[in-house]
Amino acid sequence: MLDKYNFRESEPKWEKFWQENKVNEFDKNSKKEIFSIDTPPPTVSGKIHIGHIFSYSQADFVARYKRMRGYNVLYPFGFDDNGLPTERLVEKEYGVRAHEMSREEFRDKCMQTVEKYEKEFKELFIRDGISADWNHSYNTISPRVQKLSQKSFLDLYKKGKIYYAEKDAIWCPECQVSIAQAELESKDIASTFNHLKFYISGSEEYLEIATTRPELLSACVCVFVNPEDKRYSHLVGKKVIVPLYGFEVPVLTDEKADIEKGTGAVMCCTFGDETDLYWQQKYNLPIKEAITDGGRMTALAGKYEGKKIKVAREEIIADLKENNLLIKQDQIVHAVSTHERCGTPMEIKIKKQWFVKLVEEKEQFLKNGKEINWYPSFMHARYSNWVDNVDRDWCISRQRYFGVPIPVWYCAHCGKIIVAEEKDLPVNPLVSKPSSPCECGSTDFIPETDVFDTWQTSSITPQINAMWGEDDEMYKKLMPMSLRPNAHDIIRTWDFYTIAKSYYHSNTLPWKNVMVSGFVMADKNEKISKSKSNSKMSPETLLAERSADVTRYWASTGSLGRDIIFSDEEFKNGAKLVNKIWNASKFVLSFLEGYEPKPTRLLPMDEWIIAKFNQMQRYFIAYFEKYEIGLAMAELERFFWNFCDNYIEIAKNRLYKPEIYGESSKASAQFACFNVLKEMLKMFAIYLPHITEEIYQAYFRTFENKVSIHNTELAEIDIMTPEDIIENGDAVCEIVAQIRRYKSENNLSLKEEVERLTVQGYGDFIKRVEYDIKAVGNVKEIVYTAGDRFVGIKMERK
RNA sequence: GGGAGUUUAGCUCAGUUGGUAGAGUACCUGCCUUACAAGCAGAGGGUCAUAGGUUCGAGUCCUAUAACUCCCACCA
Numbered sequence: 001m002l003d004k005y006n007f008r009e010s011e012p013k014w015e016k017f018w019q020e021n022k023v024n025e026f027d028k029n030s031k032k033e034i035f036s037i038d039t040p041p042p043t044v045s046g047k048i049h050i051g052h053i054f055s056y057s058q059a060d061f062v063a064r065y066k067r068m069r070g071y072n073v074l075y076p077f078g079f080d081d082n083g084l085p086t087e088r089l090v091e092k093e094y095g096v097r098a099h100e101m102s103r104e105e106f107r108d109k110c111m112q113t114v115e116k117y118e119k120e121f122k123e124l125f126i127r128d129g130i131s132a133d134w135n136h137s138y139n140t141i142s143p144r145v146q147k148l149s150q151k152s153f154l155d156l157y158k159k160g161k162i163y164y165a166e167k168d169a170i171w172c173p174e175c176q177v178s179i180a181q182a183e184l185e186s187k188d189i190a191s192t193f194n195h196l197k198f199y200i201s202g203s204e205e206y207l208e209i210a211t212t213r214p215e216l217l218s219a220c221v222c223v224f225v226n227p228e229d230k231r232y233s234h235l236v237g238k239k240v241i242v243p244l245y246g247f248e249v250p251v252l253t254d255e256k257a258d259i260e261k262g263t264g265a266v267m268c269c270t271f272g273d274e275t276d277l278y279w280q281q282k283y284n285l286p287i288k289e290a291i292t293d294g295g296r297m298t299a300l301a302g303k304y305e306g307k308k309i310k311v312a313r314e315e316i317i318a319d320l321k322e323n324n325l326l327i328k329q330d331q332i333v334h335a336v337s338t339h340e341r342c343g344t345p346m347e348i349k350i351k352k353q354w355f356v357k358l359v360e361e362k363e364q365f366l367k368n369g370k371e372i373n374w375y376p377s378f379m380h381a382r383y384s385n386w387v388d389n390v391d392r393d394w395c396i397s398r399q400r401y402f403g404v405p406i407p408v409w410y411c412a413h414c415g416k417i418i419v420a421e422e423k424d425l426p427v428n429p430l431v432s433k434p435s436s437p438c439e440c441g442s443t444d445f446i447p448e449t450d451v452f453d454t455w456q457t458s459s460i461t462p463q464i465n466a467m468w469g470e471d472d473e474m475y476k477k478l479m480p481m482s483l484r485p486n487a488h489d490i491i492r493t494w495d496f497y498t499i500a501k502s503y504y505h506s507n508t509l510p511w512k513n514v515m516v517s518g519f520v521m522a523d524k525n526e527k528i529s530k531s532k533s534n535s536k537m538s539p540e541t542l543l544a545e546r547s548a549d550v551t552r553y554w555a556s557t558g559s560l561g562r563d564i565i566f567s568d569e570e571f572k573n574g575a576k577l578v579n580k581i582w583n584a585s586k587f588v589l590s591f592l593e594g595y596e597p598k599p600t601r602l603l604p605m606d607e608w609i610i611a612k613f614n615q616m617q618r619y620f621i622a623y624f625e626k627y628e629i630g631l632a633m634a635e636l637e638r639f640f641w642n643f644c645d646n647y648i649e650i651a652k653n654r655l656y657k658p659e660i661y662g663e664s665s666k667a668s669a670q671f672a673c674f675n676v677l678k679e680m681l682k683m684f685a686i687y688l689p690h691i692t693e694e695i696y697q698a699y700f701r702t703f704e705n706k707v708s709i710h711n712t713e714l715a716e717i718d719i720m721t722p723e724d725i726i727e728n729g730d731a732v733c734e735i736v737a738q739i740r741r742y743k744s745e746n747n748l749s750l751k752e753e754v755e756r757l758t759v760q761g762y763g764d765f766i767k768r769v770e771y772d773i774k775a776v777g778n779v780k781e782i783v784y785t786a787g788d789r790f791v792g793i794k795m796e797r798k
Numbered sequence: 799g800g801g802a803g804u805u806u807a808g809c810u811c812a813g814u815u816g817g818u819a820g821a822g823u824a825c826c827u828g829c830c831u832u833a834c835a836a837g838c839a840g841a842g843g844g845u846c847a848u849a850g851g852u853u854c855g856a857g858u859c860c861u862a863u864a865a866c867u868c869c870c871a872c873c874a
Contacts, residue, residue: 186870193874211874224874258874266874273873334873345873381802382869388801389870488868524867559811562803563867569810569823572836579836587833622814634812638821645838649831656832737839744828744840751831778831 001593002586002698007547007578011690015126023708024067024131026074028474035071036481037063038462038511039132040494041078041140043454044114045085048124050566051487051528053539055517057555059485060130061629062515064686066482067131068714069621074478076136076465079121081114082403083140083454084175084341089113090402098401103430110402114141124539129548129689131710138464140457141402146426148464149404149457152501153396154422156356161504162396164408164417166352168277169395170337173295173309174344177399178353180453181392182493185340193262193330194317198223201239201248207232208327210262212334214320215312216269218245218301219290224279225265227253232265242267243325244316245302254279271348291347354406354450355393358500362387368499372514375627376561379488379516386492394497396456403451409434413442459497462510481511488516488561515627518563528566537566549688550574556633556687577637578691581684584644585695588673591655595670597703602719603654603665604769606672608729609647611721612639613676617714620683636683643676646733653775661771675717678703685709728765732773735759735766739777754779760787 018024037059042052063075087098090106090113098106118139125132138145156162169178194214197206209223220242225232232251239248249267256275257266270280270287279285290300297304297312304312320326336345358365365387374380397406407420407427418434420427429447437443460468466478480502486494495514502510522528528537542551553574558564602610616639623632651669658666678700685692689710696709706712722728739757743750757779759766766773770782 186872189873191873209874213874256874262874268874275874335871336873376803378802385801385870492869557811565810567810573822576836580834583834583837585833590833619814631812634821644834648833649838652833740839741841744838747828749829749831750839751829 001589002582002695005578005582005691005694007549007690008544010694011129011548012127014690014693015129017693018131018708018710019126019134021707023710024063024073024075024133026133026136027072030072032070032072034074034477034482035063035066036074036465036478036483037076038465038481038484038498039075039077040486040490041080041138041458041461042121043083043085044079044081044117044121045089048121048539049520049528050537050539050542051520053124053128053542053551054520054555054558054564055485055487056125056130057128057552058517058558058629059483059515060128060132060552061556061686062483062485062624062627063131064689064710065624065629067710068682068686068712070713074136074465075132076138077122077125077130077132077134078138078140078461078464079114079118080140080454080458081118082110082451082457084177084398084400085454086110086114087400087402088175088341089117103401106401111141114139124543127543127548128539129552131689136465140454141404143426145457145464146404148460148468149452150407150420150425150427151422151469152460152463152505153407153452153456154419154425156501156504157419159504161357162354163357164352164354166350168271168348169351169353170392171293171347171349171351172339172342172344173291173293173347174342175339176293176295178349178351178395178397179339179346180395180455180493181390182386182394182455182496183340184337184346185343186335187338187343188333189336189338189345190331190333191336192317193332194320195263195327195329196243196320197325197327198240198243198265198267200235201241207235207240207251207265208263209265209267210330211267212332213269213272213313214316215297215301215304215309216272216290217242217267217316218297218304219269219272219288220245220249220267221270221280221285221288222249222268222283223251223265224254224257224268225251226255226257226259229257229259229264244319244323252283254282274348277348287350289349291349293349295344295347353395354397354408355395356456356500358390358393361500361503362390364503365496365500368503368509371509372499373512375513375515379491379514379561382488382491383495386496394453394455394500396453397448397450398453399449400451403454404457405429406448406450406452408448409445410448411438411440411442412444412446414438414440416440418445455493455497458494459501460505462498462502463505468505479506480509483513483515484511485515485517487519489519491516513627516561518558518561521563521565524565542571546571546575547578547690549578549690552687552689553577553633557630559630560628577640578688580644581640581681581688581691582695584640584648585677585681587648587652588677589695589699591666592670592674592699595674597671597674599719600667600671601664602671603668603772604725604765605647605650605729605732605772606668607719607721607725608732609643609651609672609676610717610719611725612642612729613679614716614721615726617679617683617716621714633687636680640680640684643680646736647672647676650732650736650772650776653772661775665771679715679717682709682712682714724765728763731762732766732769735762735773736776739779751778756780757782758785759783760785 063073067073090110172179191212193210195208195210198209199206235251236253238251241248268276268279271277290298292298295309297307299305338345366384369383405428409418409429416438462481467474498510502508520528554570557570616635619635620632654661654665654669681692693709704712
């Protein structure tokens with residue numbers, strides 16, 4: 001019935017079949033309970049890597065499981081295709097910089113690029129057997145999503161949760177864009193502590209100050225010492241002269257000046273770091289900007305104007321040395337906040353920006369986090385830990401090009417902010433104008449040129465998926481969504497922002513459950529990087545050479561939330577499993593040709609395997625309900641190998657030789673084989689959708705009456721079995737194992753005949769299945785003796 | 799400095815409510831057994847990180863310690 005299995009032909013064949021037969025589609029009109037998944041839209045910023053395949057496969061297992069548990073599954077798929085990561089990809093692909101061309105030209109290039117990549121992405125995910133419903137797909141740059149993103153902005157603005165303010169913003173001088181706290185990454189960077197002479201005004205005495213950023217001397221506004229620091233108490237209130245620049249600044253006291261650190265005296269520049277900002281606000285210090293948006297020195301820096309930060313630093317150190325103002329240099333390694341995308345140390349700039357309020361609602365967000373089920377549960381700690389530490393509102397304006405425009409104008413006359421009207425969305429303020437004049441009568445408007453942070457858009461994926469503002473009934477039905485799957489790195493961004501947005505918009509949770517997956521590591525403690533992600537691990541290669549089913553098998557072996565090391569071993573195990581499933585099915589089905597399923601009086605060992613199956617399925621389901629896909633698979637796999645090595649070996653004699661064992665004995669084995677294989681394949685279908693479909697189509701489809709195995713539902717095998725059947729059947733396996741051990745230890749073939757087998761204390765059940773034991777062990781005679789149970793078996797050979 | 803995770807066989811990991819330590823893999827020994835040699839059978843291999851405690855009984859519960867990993871804070 002089954003011949004050879006060739007995944008290279010079969011896998012694409014079934015992928016096409018599923019699309020054509022709408023196997024994975026969400027049914028809007030179904031009465032079934034809905035299970036909805038807020039799929040992560042992959043960022044279009046380069047290639048899909050093995051980590052994507054890993055975590056998307058895991059989410060797919062859940063989607064397939066829920067479908068087979070009778071849910072109406074909404075499994076959408078989006079692409080996050082705007083914003084800085086995409087721009088950088090486009091700049092790299094074309095070898096250009098966005099600011100070198102017109103906005104339109106750059107946007108065109110971006111659109112072309114994302115289109116190309118998304119096609120590739122989609123093909124790759126389909127090739128991995130991801131069962132998303134492509135009717136429910138979206139792109140964050142599409143007009144539909146732009147509209148929703150702007151609607152989100154308007155809603156929050158009206159609710160007072162978004163504000164426009166000129167204040168400190170975190171700035172990346174490399175990308176020339178403001179970024180959010182969540183986009184910072186702490187990095188240990190080697191640096192130099194430069195000890196400088198700050199002469200006391202009108203004195204030969206100097207104050208020694210250590211700094212890593214001498215290039216900011218021109219922005220120095222004061223010097224702080226700790227009020228408890230006796231060494232400097234005589235200097236407090238006096239003025240010191242900033243080296244090289246010659247202007248005077250006061251010596252002030254503040255607790256934040258650490259006696260232990262450096263020399264205990266610190267120069268405050270606006271802005272070298274967050275502490276400078278703190279002091280500026282606390283003491284209302286003057287603001288002096290020494291660095292331009294592009295990371296070069298301003299006119300304030302005098303002769304260093306126009307130089308890059310690093311260059312200026314080197315030159316200024318040389319000049320300090322030359323002027324005998326440098327006392328010494330210490331090499332240090334210190335933590336520096338950098339932009340996660342480019343690794344450039346951040347700067348603080350005063351900018352007019354749009355912000356979403358976060359700080360004032362922290363308690364609420366913590367509460368919301370508590371109401372969500374996190375799998376694994378400890379990932380909740382990571383969420384609350386982050387929310388607890390948030391100390392900045394979320395800056396959502398970006399000085400970039402390829403993004404969702406901020407739908408706002410400013411009156412050229414009075415400066416009033418004019419936000420777009422909802423009916424006009426999506427709006428590009430650079431192209432259109434407000435529909436009515438400003439209150440002041442002016443019709444002259446300055447459009448906002450900034451675009452949104454991508455997270456402003458991707459934080460409403462539940463709203464996008466649930467058709468917010470498009471289908472109110474559906475929205476009500478779908479919110480909160482059932483599940484958000486994502487990796488642990490974006491808990492602080494995507495999860496957090498999404499929770500905040502859903503609360504602000506509708507006072508709901510975005511989803512009931514979060515399933516957090518780990519990372520794929522190249523090796524222990526070694527993340528997969530572009531250079532490491534060689535062809536051996538590229539998804540294309542793995543899918544083409546190892547098959548999608550085997551790749552998915554590997555993805556199933558991971559533990560929830562835990563990082564996994566890329567392992568060739570697991571691929572081998574997967575290949576073995578797939579092969580074994582094929583062979584076992586082929587064998588079993590060869591005895592089921594023309595079989596008509598009907599209730600049959602079952603022999604004990606057939607009851608046993610069915611009872612074992614049902615028990616395994618209960619464990620399997622319990623694991624899946626906790627999103628423990630790996631443990632569920634292990635449970636299933638263990639059963640399957642037991643089915644092959646013990647049950648088939650027992651049953652095949654009856655299947656082969658009805659003339660000896662009787663037709664009804666064969667029918668009993670057929671019943672068990674038919675049902676166990678069928679139900680087991682359904683469970684495997686969650687992980688290995690291709691090969692199971694091949695077998696289903698070749699045989700079981702006629703009986704199940706569903707177009708695809710993926711439209712069937714998991715079911716127990718509904719027969720009554722004696723309570724102690726598992727225990728008794730396992731005991732039989734134990735006896736069989738002892739026969740095998742004996743033969744193995746004596747270097748005998750397993751088919752060697754046993755003259756007499758003595759079984760002691762195993763009870764009456766053994767007698768009832770004597771024919772099975774005799775057959776599988778090739779035993780001529782069994783002698784039963786009384787005594788303690790599990791005493792053992794004596795064997796004699798002629 | 800704050801938080802979290804991990805520590806069980808050479809390796810990768812299970813171990814549900816406390817009750818004689820498990821699997822896969824590797825190594826070794828056999829077996830061409832009428833599905834599968836990408837298979838089958840079997841053997842060896844563990845002070846469950848350490849030290850205390852609770853208990854009749856602890857890999858499991860409690861306390862402390864150590865090592866590794868991650869998140870956050872630390873940026874003069």
